[in-house]
Amino acid sequence: MSILKISMACWMVAKESATRRKVAAAKKHRVPTVTGGGPFEVAVAQGHLPAYLDLCADIGVTRIECGEGFTEMNLKAADVIRMATSRGLDVQFELGKKHDGAFTDDGVTQLIEQGQRWLDAGALQLVVEARESAKEVGLFDDSGNLNRAYADRFAKTFGFHTVVFEAPNKPSQFALLNHFGREVHLCNVRLEEILRVEIYRRGLHSDAFSHDNLRPVAPKPARRSTESLEWRMPLYAE
Known part of the structure; x- marks a missing residue:
């Protein structure tokens, strides 16, 4: 896990002490935290950014997510990032609308241009929208099928260290891993699903083993030791 997302606005309606404990626990284990983009959009729309x-700085999160998923923002990326970084907060930007259906050719072009503007302004990463369903939104059609060509455009433009794909359920997680292999970064993966995703990513799942880009390489013999196994299964293929 590279970052823990405190999703949606759950942390704003939970007890403050519970939210602070969650953030503190993540920090103890050296896991950065990021807030979901919804509260950001509401704050901007109501003039309370x-x-x-x-508030985000006070509770100790590492990063905020910005976006225009259900609102239109009249602020420049550079201004938002300046305000955030002055408070010690990093920024990621979410690409895509929540209610506009699956992406189109022109839409992807516009999102790539928008994403580049935010990166140029100082955003650390971009997130591709998929909501909670991964159906009829973003890269997924009304049956939940991944549009590989559009996914490739984001990956080729920004690279896997910069673009992150929302994968809120098993079909979307497996589809992205099958297509891109183990290097792809997924987000909005529920805590209880992390082990399944990582088993699949490492090619140790029955459905993953048939994919060359996921299947683990043959293990190499390790030096004999009374404290370790002679053969070790690599976590990732080199």
Whole structure:
């Protein structure tokens, strides 16, 4: 896990002490935290962005997610990032609308241009929208099938260290891993699903083993030791 997302606005309606304990626990294990993009959009729409950023900084999260998933923002990327970084907060930007259906050719072009503007302004990563269903939204059609060509456009433009794909359920997780292999970064994976995703990513799942880009390489003999196994299964193919 590279970052823990405190999704949606759950942390804003939970007890403050519970939210602080969650953030503190993540920090103890050296796991960065990021807030979901919904509260950011509400704060911007209602003219309360400074107060929202103050709140995020106060509870100790590492990063905020920005976006225009269900609102239109009249602020420049550079201004938002300046306000966030002045409070010690990093920024990631979400690409795509929540209610506009699956992406189109022109839409992907516009999103790539938008994403580049945010990166140029100082955003660390881009997130591709998939909501909770991964159906009829973003890269997924009304049956939940992944549009590989559109996914490739994001990956080739930004690279796997910069673009992250929302994968909220098993079909979307497996589809992205099957297509891209183990290097792809997924987000919005529920905590209880992390082990399944990592088993699949490492080619140790029955459905993953048939994919050359996921199947683990043959193990190499390790030096004999009374404290270790003679043969070790690599976690990732080199």
